[in-house]
Amino acid sequence: MDNALDRRQFITSLTQVLGTSALLNTPFLSQAQPASRNNAALTVGQVMNLILKSIPGAPFPKTVDTLKSGSESQPVTGIVSTMFATAEVIEKAAAAGANFIIVHEPTFYNHADETDWLKGNEVLRYKQDLLNKHGIAVWRFHDYWHSHRPDGIAKGMLSTLQWEKYSDTGNPLLLTMPSTPLQQIIGHVKQKLDIKMVRVIGNTNQVCRRVLLLPGASGGRNQIRAIAEAKPDVVLCGESSEWETPEYVRDARRQGQQLSLVLLGHIMSEAAGMEWLVTWLKPQVPGIKVSYIPSGNPFTYV
Numbered sequence: 651m652d653n654a655l656d657r658r659q660f661i662t663s664l665t666q667v668l669g670t671s672a673l674l675n676t677p678f679l680s681q682a683q684p685a686s687r688n689n690a691a692l693t694v695g696q697v698m699n700l701i702l703k704s705i706p707g708a709p710f711p712k713t714v715d716t717l718k719s720g721s722e723s724q725p726v727t728g729i730v731s732t733m734f735a736t737a738e739v740i741e742k743a744a745a746a747g748a749n750f751i752i753v754h755e756p757t758f759y760n761h762a763d764e765t766d767w768l769k770g771n772e773v774l775r776y777k778q779d780l781l782n783k784h785g786i787a788v789w790r791f792h793d794y795w796h797s798h799r800p801d802g803i804a805k806g807m808l809s810t811l812q813w814e815k816y817s818d819t820g821n822p823l824l825l826t827m828p829s830t831p832l833q834q835i836i837g838h839v840k841q842k843l844d845i846k847m848v849r850v851i852g853n854t855n856q857v858c859r860r861v862l863l864l865p866g867a868s869g870g871r872n873q874i875r876a877i878a879e880a881k882p883d884v885v886l887c888g889e890s891s892e893w894e895t896p897e898y899v900r901d902a903r904r905q906g907q908q909l910s911l912v913l914l915g916h917i918m919s920e921a922a923g924m925e926w927l928v929t930w931l932k933p934q935v936p937g938i939k940v941s942y943i944p945s946g947n948p949f950t951y952v
Contacts, residue, residue, distance in 0.1 A: 694787045695722030705794045713793045718757045720787025731927045734945040744784035806926030825861040832856045845918045852910025858883035865919040870894025884910040888919030
């Protein structure tokens with residue numbers, strides 16, 4: 651406070667000597683205050699709070715979207731969006747000069763990121779040491795991103811697939827498309843979402859108009875209820891336990907329904923939503939580099 655007072659007194663005195671016009675044309679004074687505001691680095695906590703202002707009902711009393719490493723008080727040098735904070739993503743973020751990673755999925759191998767059950771585990775220690783070494787904060791952005799309007803994951807998926815024009819206003823994940831063979835739909839999705847292989851229940855020659863998107867893994871009961879309500883020709887699902895939705899679809903087909911199921915894989919069905927986060931976030935944090943680093947699909951197929 652004393653420094654601010656001294657500064658005001660100094661500027662007042664100088665104004666009297668030089669005159670207002672001369673003062674405004676003195677570069678180090680006319681530029682100093684705005685430059686100070688513009689160059690002040692946002693902290694991790696400030697970026698989190700800025701994001702939460704856009705989420706209805708946030709902050710939630712119970713959520714898995716917590717800080718997994720780092721501190722809310724650390725200044726942000728750069729932001730990376732990704733699905734998983736893999737060791738490779740951490741190293742790439744550090745190399746890019748970023749110290750804040752926003753992830754959609756867990757960092758420590760379970761939904762709540764609990765680590766007490768991994769006490770002494772060398773893989774856990776390796777990852778924590780890597781994060782500490784580079785001073786990186788990791789924040790999970792799952793519940794909040796799905797609660798954004800529109801749902802951030804669904805928005806990114808629809809945008810990448812270029813299917814927004816087919817989306818139902820009441821249910822954005824239900825699409826009414828021109829009649830299209832399922833094989834053609836599958837080819838389009840694989841190409842746009844960078845998916846190497848899918849699993850299918852149904853007839854790939856089937857002509858489809860109603861397409862239900864269920865990215866991620868919402869659980870068998872939710873998936874089956876959504877199918878029963880929407881009555882789609884095909885469901886493009888991220889992930890499902892084999893004894894739940896796939897068995898429902900198999901019985902539905904035996905009953906006579908023209909219903910197909912395509913399993914895209916959890917990661918690649920939602921990754922486009924985390925890539926879209928970059929577009930959404932950039933204008934809100936001017937001066938901070940925001941980028942997307944894909945964590946990719948860990949599987950190979952043999």
